[in-house]
Amino acid sequence: MTTSGISRRxxxxxxxxxxxxAAGAGVLGACAPSGAGSTADSGDPKSKxxxxxxxxxxxxxxxxxxxxxxxxxxKAEKSKIRAVSYPYNEYLSQLTLKLGGGETTGAVHLDIAWxxxxxxxxxxxxxxxxxxxxxxxxxxxxxxxxxxTQYGLPWNTGSIGVIANAKLLEKAGIKKHPTTVEEFExxxxxxxxxxxxxxxxxxxxxxxxxKDIFPWMQTFGCTLYDGxxxxxxxxASVDAVTWYKKLHDQKLIAADVDRFDARALxxxxxxxxxxxxxxxxxxxxxxxxxxxxxxxxxxxxxxxLKAGDTPRALLWGGVIAIVKGKGQDAATExxxxxxxxxxxxxAYFAARALPPSTTAGLAAPEVAKDTFTTEWTExxxxxxxxxxxxxxxxxAQIDEVVAKQVQAVLVGKAxxxxxxxxxxxxxxALTKR
Amino acid sequence: xxxxxxTALPAVERPQxxxxxxxxxxxxxxxxxxxxxxxxxxxAVAVIGAFGLLPVYWLLATALSTPESVFQFPPKLVPTxxxxxxxxxxAENDQLIKYMVNSLIVASIxxxxxxxxxxxxxxxxxxxxxxxxxxxxxxxLASQMFPQALLLVxxxxxxxxxxxxxxxxxxxxxxxxxxxxxxxxxxxxxxxTVPDALLxxxxxxxxxxxxxxxxxxxxxxxxxxxxxxxxxxVRGWNDFIFALTLADKEKQTLxxxxxxxxxGEFQTAWPQLxxxxxxxxxxxxxxxxxxQRYLVGGMTAGSVKS
Numbered sequence: 001m002t003t004s005g006i007s008r009r010x011x012x013x014x015x016x017x018x019x020x021x022a023a024g025a026g027v028l029g030a031c032a033p034s035g036a037g038s039t040a041d042s043g044d045p046k047s048k049x050x051x052x053x054x055x056x057x058x059x060x061x062x063x064x065x066x067x068x069x070x071x072x073x074x075k076a077e078k079s080k081i082r083a084v085s086y087p088y089n090e091y092l093s094q095l096t097l098k099l100g101g102g103e104t105t106g107a108v109h110l111d112i113a114w115x116x117x118x119x120x121x122x123x124x125x126x127x128x129x130x131x132x133x134x135x136x137x138x139x140x141x142x143x144x145x146x147x148x149t150q151y152g153l154p155w156n157t158g159s160i161g162v163i164a165n166a167k168l169l170e171k172a173g174i175k176k177h178p179t180t181v182e183e184f185e186x187x188x189x190x191x192x193x194x195x196x197x198x199x200x201x202x203x204x205x206x207x208x209x210x211k212d213i214f215p216w217m218q219t220f221g222c223t224l225y226d227g228x229x230x231x232x233x234x235x236a237s238v239d240a241v242t243w244y245k246k247l248h249d250q251k252l253i254a255a256d257v258d259r260f261d262a263r264a265l266x267x268x269x270x271x272x273x274x275x276x277x278x279x280x281x282x283x284x285x286x287x288x289x290x291x292x293x294x295x296x297x298x299x300x301x302x303x304x305l306k307a308g309d310t311p312r313a314l315l316w317g318g319v320i321a322i323v324k325g326k327g328q329d330a331a332t333e334x335x336x337x338x339x340x341x342x343x344x345x346x347a348y349f350a351a352r353a354l355p356p357s358t359t360a361g362l363a364a365p366e367v368a369k370d371t372f373t374t375e376w377t378e379x380x381x382x383x384x385x386x387x388x389x390x391x392x393x394x395x396a397q398i399d400e401v402v403a404k405q406v407q408a409v410l411v412g413k414a415x416x417x418x419x420x421x422x423x424x425x426x427x428x429a430l431t432k433r
Numbered sequence: 434x435x436x437x438x439x440t441a442l443p444a445v446e447r448p449q450x451x452x453x454x455x456x457x458x459x460x461x462x463x464x465x466x467x468x469x470x471x472x473x474x475x476x477a478v479a480v481i482g483a484f485g486l487l488p489v490y491w492l493l494a495t496a497l498s499t500p501e502s503v504f505q506f507p508p509k510l511v512p513t514x515x516x517x518x519x520x521x522x523x524a525e526n527d528q529l530i531k532y533m534v535n536s537l538i539v540a541s542i543x544x545x546x547x548x549x550x551x552x553x554x555x556x557x558x559x560x561x562x563x564x565x566x567x568x569x570x571x572x573x574l575a576s577q578m579f580p581q582a583l584l585l586v587x588x589x590x591x592x593x594x595x596x597x598x599x600x601x602x603x604x605x606x607x608x609x610x611x612x613x614x615x616x617x618x619x620x621x622x623x624x625x626t627v628p629d630a631l632l633x634x635x636x637x638x639x640x641x642x643x644x645x646x647x648x649x650x651x652x653x654x655x656x657x658x659x660x661x662x663x664x665x666x667v668r669g670w671n672d673f674i675f676a677l678t679l680a681d682k683e684k685q686t687l688x689x690x691x692x693x694x695x696x697g698e699f700q701t702a703w704p705q706l707x708x709x710x711x712x713x714x715x716x717x718x719x720x721x722x723x724x725q726r727y728l729v730g731g732m733t734a735g736s737v738k739s
Contacts, residue, residue: 059697087689088698090677097586097678101593260701264504283699287504 043105043326048079050106050327052334053095057085065351069344073334081106081334092117099123099323107331108321110152112143115319116391119146125322127153130332134340139381140357144319146391152319154357155339156348158278159313160212161380167296168198168272177300181219181243184303188252191272202262202271203244203253205410210403212275214387216240218312219305225388230431232402233424241409241416248410255410267293273300277316278376282353299376313384317357349373355381394430401426496520496708503703519708531683532690533713539601539676539686540669543608547616547665548658550609555620556646560632570621577614584610585678592679599681607675612665619664623657624650659727663720670717687713 052070056062070081084104086094092114098104099121110118118124128150131141136154144152164177172191178184191200204212214224220243221236231237247253257265263280265271267288276284278299285294301311320335322328338344345356346366355373356362367373389395405423408414414422494512495503502514523529558570588607589598597603627650635645651658670687677689685693691713695706 055698058693060702061697061700084681085693086677087692087696089696090692094678097589101589103593103598267504277699279699287500287700289501 045325045328046330047327048077048330049081050079050331050334051082051084051104052107052109052331053084053086053104054109055085055088055091056109057083058087062352065348069338069348072344073337077330077333079330096121105323105326105331106328107335108323109155110319110321112152112154112315112317112319112386113390113395115144115152115321116146117393117395118321119149119151120393123323123325124151125324125328125332127151127322127332127335130336134336135358135360136340137357137359137362139315139384140317143315143317143357143386144321152321153335153339155318155320156352156354157315157317157357157381158355158376159381159384160215160275160277160316161313161376161384162273162300162302163266163276163280163284164298164300165266165269165272165293165296166298167292168194168269172272177298178303179301180307181303181305185247185252187272188247189250192250192252197270199254199257199265199271200252200273201247202257202265202274203247204257204259204262204275205248205253205255205407206258206261207400207403207407209258210406211387211399213240213244213402213406215302215312215314216244219302219309221305223388225431230424230428232427233421237420237424238416241406241420244406245409245416263287269293278373278381279352279354281372297372299372299379301379310383311380313380315381315384315386317354389427389431392431394433398427398430401430492707492711495703496711498704500702500704516704519704520712522705523709523712526694528682529687529690529694529709532685532687535601535680535684535690536670536686536713537716539604539608540666542601542605543612543669544662544666546605546609547612548620548662551613551616551620551661552646552651552654552658554613554617556624556650558617558621559624559627560629570618573614573617576610581611581674585675588675589678598679599684601684603679604676604684604686605669607679608665608669608672612668616661616665619661620654620657623654627653656727659724663724663727666720667717 054066056066067083070083073079074081091111095104095108095110095114095118099108099118100123108118108124126149127144131144131150131153134141134153137157140154140157141150143157144150144154168191169177169187172187172194174187174190178187188200191198204210217224217232217237217240220240222234222240223231224237225231244253248255254265259276262271262274263276263284264287266274267284267290269290274280281294281297285297302313304311320339322332322335339356340358340361342358342360342364345358345361346364348354349356349361349364349367349370353370353373355377356364356367361367362374362377387395389398392398402423405414405419405426409416409419494510496519497515497517498512499514499516499518502509502512554573558566584607588603588610592598592603592607597606631649632645635649636642640648672686673688673692676686677692680686680689682693691706691709695702695709
């Protein structure tokens, strides 16, 4: 009989083999053909049949509306669209793998934050000539641009901004939305005075959503990234985090809050302000027992440091990009139709409350009569901008390293100046990779 | 040998009242200590039990709650608005049933394939002597050390080039890559405990090596093979990332299916997700209930040498 124990020599041999195997697997992976559609840009661009990949095709709220658009297109064009979807949280990694492997063709729905990472793979078509026909708003059009090239046709363009609960503000005697940081702080103190466990501002304090600090840093004057240099760590970013910490210490914001907690608090009338995308109204009011909450929800311009400054907000939305190769032409037509056809965008708005990206779409009576959407577009989206870090493949890691440093400040483990200097160094390293 | 008797013992003096009281006190103290240690043990068991069962309770409570009550902040330990709607909705979801069938097919084939291959490999490693045997054994185990992401990318490229993406074959083969090494080592340990004399006796009786393995060794190692199969089944049943990446919606298994169905960009349908998770865990629980006696025996077999 033999022994099955592992000697030191055996263990060393095993590690050696493991390392060799890992290297071999890497080489094998690198050398393996790039996939079913192995050659880049392969397939017939004139094919009427193509794929449409979207995470929304998984989601109960969105699926029927998108399937309706697909069916209408298939009927009108006598073509076949294969619907492909991955869960939202896995979407980017799955798409990266499958686009690189040549398995993804046709039209691809992208969050605007992912456009740069996808465009850098060199598989997306330049849609510059098509975009001009769409009648998109300027801000929407820009959301589909990477490195000067129009890679995406904007489908829905909105932003992440501050939502206020008018009923709570009224209860605290606040007559109008605060416009400066100082007024905002005063309003938060008034709201805190209501008692009953009210968290005046359900700001993000968990790492998962602490990237919400970026618009505040910009509000205090930090550009985040300028002229090829990371500016996190400058005085403005330190001031912003010091202010955030002050709100935390005075219990004007609460510890351990992410977007889901913020919605829950707001939905129960225990928060007067929180940050969310425009779709937050539908999501938060749907999970609230208060049937009048939707009417009390108001978009609010993010307060500025001093009167006359431009309110900051993060651009948010989706674009449709086209993969070069099979079905490219038909997919481009489909994307243009989906994002610009007035009846289609209005029907999609009715189903999902996502603002269209065209001037005509926004002016459609169905959209124009929705006060929340029009106010949001005017107050928040108008001055929103994308994150300067979206251009880097490591943008998610950048968000995380900054968030961890901000959290360290909030829990008292680091001083704002040290934490922001460290965050700046770490982000710089990530942008250089 | 002892030959002590009661007469051989020194005379025992009758205890004085104070000594007797002291003895009673000691016994009382001992009883108290015993009671205290029992209470402490029960408290520890209760804490560990609560730690283990709380997630299951939370799963059940959420599955029986309405979406509105799930989002109550702070959350309530005992739900008030109870509903069975989340369970009835499952039966109407054909896609979920499809995911479940896919999971059953893929996890079962993975288990069978892992056991079959691991039986031959484990037997070979245990009972045959040949050049490179030890290196091969270590290579099998070392494959467990590859990061899953690396394996995934490599497997994706290989399956893609062979046109195997979006097939059960791709899923079974990929699951087997991470179930087989442990199964091989588990079964090798079990085969090590089968005495060589038994194999020699079979050989003298005219049994071929093939016959010896199938008719003599395999029945003896059956509990271990069942344990290895169960381990492979559970790994295959629970895998998320390989099933998501290598299969499309038609061939996807439950874990990615549930995430796709219930976890969205803006909302997670927690009550439905929990109800589905409860229902889909039933096959695994049932399998454990029937096979757990083999599992314990199989996992520990080979740990002590005869």
